[in-house]
Amino acid sequence: MRDLKAVGKxxxxxxxxxxxxxxxxxxxxxxxxxxxVSLALMLQGGSADSKEDGGPQFAEVFVIIxxxxxxxxxxxxxxxxTISFFQSLCVLGYCVLPLTVAMLVCRLVLLASSxxxxxxxxxxxxxxxxxxxxxxxxxxxxxxxxxxxxxLVVYPIFLFYFxxxxxxxxxxxx
Amino acid sequence: MLRQDSNDDTEDVSLFDADExxxxxxxxxxxxxPVASFFHLFFRxxxxxxxLLCELISSSFIACMVSIILLxxxxxxxxxxxxxxxxxxxxxxxxxxxxxxxxxVFEARKASAQGKKVSSEAESRIFWLGLVTCPIxxxxxxxxxxxxxxxxxLAVVTMGVVLQGANLYGYIKCKVGRRTNLTxxxxxxxxxxxxxxxxxxxxxxxx
Numbered sequence: 001m002r003d004l005k006a007v008g009k010x011x012x013x014x015x016x017x018x019x020x021x022x023x024x025x026x027x028x029x030x031x032x033x034x035x036x037v038s039l040a041l042m043l044q045g046g047s048a049d050s051k052e053d054g055g056p057q058f059a060e061v062f063v064i065i066x067x068x069x070x071x072x073x074x075x076x077x078x079x080x081x082t083i084s085f086f087q088s089l090c091v092l093g094y095c096v097l098p099l100t101v102a103m104l105v106c107r108l109v110l111l112a113s114s115x116x117x118x119x120x121x122x123x124x125x126x127x128x129x130x131x132x133x134x135x136x137x138x139x140x141x142x143x144x145x146x147x148x149x150x151x152l153v154v155y156p157i158f159l160f161y162f163x164x165x166x167x168x169x170x171x172x173x174x
Numbered sequence: 175m176l177r178q179d180s181n182d183d184t185e186d187v188s189l190f191d192a193d194e195x196x197x198x199x200x201x202x203x204x205x206x207x208p209v210a211s212f213f214h215l216f217f218r219x220x221x222x223x224x225x226l227l228c229e230l231i232s233s234s235f236i237a238c239m240v241s242i243i244l245l246x247x248x249x250x251x252x253x254x255x256x257x258x259x260x261x262x263x264x265x266x267x268x269x270x271x272x273x274x275x276x277x278x279v280f281e282a283r284k285a286s287a288q289g290k291k292v293s294s295e296a297e298s299r300i301f302w303l304g305l306v307t308c309p310i311x312x313x314x315x316x317x318x319x320x321x322x323x324x325x326x327x328l329a330v331v332t333m334g335v336v337l338q339g340a341n342l343y344g345y346i347k348c349k350v351g352r353r354t355n356l357t358x359x360x361x362x363x364x365x366x367x368x369x370x371x372x373x374x375x376x377x378x379x380x381x
Contacts, residue, residue, distance in 0.1 A: 003251070025270045033247060037240060044236060058236050059329045084276040086268065 007031045014094045014136055027086050032093020035100050036065050039164075042103045043171055061167065068160045069093060076141065076153050083144040092157070095137035099161065102129035103168045110173055122169060130165040134158055204294055207260045211300050214257040217249030218308045221334065225315065225327075235326065242330050250337045253305070254344070261297040264348035280348040305345060309338040 007030050040061035073088040081088075106122045137157050142150045205211055221242055224231070228238035259265050263283030270276045312334040319327045 003255075027268075027270075030247070030251075033243075037243065041236070041240070058239060059326050063329055084270065087270070087276070 003028065003030065007034075010090075010094050011097060014097050025087075027084075027090035029086070029090060029093065032065075032069075032090065032096065035093060035096045036062060039065070039096065039100050039103055042100075042107060043167060064163065064167075065093075065096065068163070072156045072160055075156050076145065079145060079149050079152055081141075081144045081153070083141065088141060091137055091140045092160070095133045095140075095161075096164065098129040098132040098136070099126075099164050099168060102126045102165070103171075106168060106171065107173075110171075114172070126165050126169045130161050133161045137161075205296050205300075206294055207257075207297065210257045210260045211297060213252050214261065214301060215304050217245050217252060218304055218338070221245040221249060222308065222311055225330070225334075239330055243333065246334055246337050250341060253341050257301065258341075258345055258348075261301045262345075264345055266344040266348050278344075278347075280344065280351075282348050282351070305342055309335060309342050312338055 006026060006028060010028075010031055040058045043061050044058060069089050069092040072092060073085055076083065076088060077085065102125050105125050109118050109121055109125075112118065134154075134157060138154050141157065142153055145153050224238060224242050224245065228235075228242075232238060254266075264281065266278065266280045268276055269279050312331060316328070316331045316335055319325070319331050
């Protein structure tokens with residue numbers, strides 16, 4: 001269907017970040033929703049009590065991602081950005097894709113072993129994906145700002161993906 | 175009502191009119207898109223039912239939350255893209271111009287001259303009933319979650335309020351039209367009701 005194809009096209013655009021109008025112009029929030037739910041599901045079974053069945057953690061991840069994205073969008077709008085509210089949310093949400101891939105890889109690595117080697121592997125993978133996410137979203141978002149304010153916009157994005165990468169890296173299954 | 179003698183033209187004409195009237199009346203109360211009507215109500219009501227029965231159905235908070243989120247998203251997509259267009263002929267969307275400015279477009283389908291595409295009253299009633307009552311129910315849930323300190327449900331309930339409220343707002347703006355704004359419409363409606371009540375009271379006082 002038309003909407004599914006649009007979402008798929010946007011995923012491809014994120015993996016190869018060039019300045020494309022598809023992500024910016026025809027925004028939609030389905031991709032971010034899917035990514036957010038899958039990331040939150042994969043971050044379950046972490047070092048929490050088994051009685052709680054990771055309930056609050058799911059809601060925490062959800063709230064962190066959406067609230068963080070909203071705050072970054074407000075920040076960029078207050079700095080005088082020309083991009084609209086939902087477009088910015090769309091870009092930030094879609095650029096979580098590399099980190100979701102990193103989470104998948106981490107879970108697979110942790111199935112194999114959980115020693116120092118696996119930690120180093122996970123660290124490298126997460127750092128690479130974190131860099132990719134930040135670069136991808138900066139490529140889309142920084143152009144809408146006046147040039148002397150680019151760093152002010154990039155820094156919160158850096159923090160946002162850093163927090164998500166931290167959650168992924170410190171994930172230890174029980 | 176069937177007349178054997180069809181030589182009289184006027185009788186034929188009146189019969190024809192009666193048939194036409196019956197058919198338009200039945201068209202107005204017939205449901206033209208049963209599948210759309212069903213799904214319009216199904217997703218909303220099942221999201222509410224799952225939220226209410228989550229404690230009983232499964233002990234997993236996550237399964238309930240994910241299923242409610244999925245139902246709410248399906249409902250949002252269905253109501254925005256499909257059922258509004260089919261059942262009441264309204265639609266709304268966001269458009270981004272070439273220079274990057276975004277604006278919201280609200281459209282209503284004009285009734286055609288001969289009333290061929292008469293939107294049925296039953297469908298319209300189902301649509302507006304589902305559209306208005308469900309956000310109100312989610313707002314009630316939001317207050318109850320807030321005051322009973324069940325904070326973990328607040329995320330889901332907020333999502334419900336936002337998604338269903340957005341559809342409600344969009345369709346009301348479509349119906350009302352872009353020129354009038356909602357506050358002036360509300361005040362004029364209240365003014366008309368007040369006037370009607372005072373006139374009725376005057377009539378009763380006189381008689």
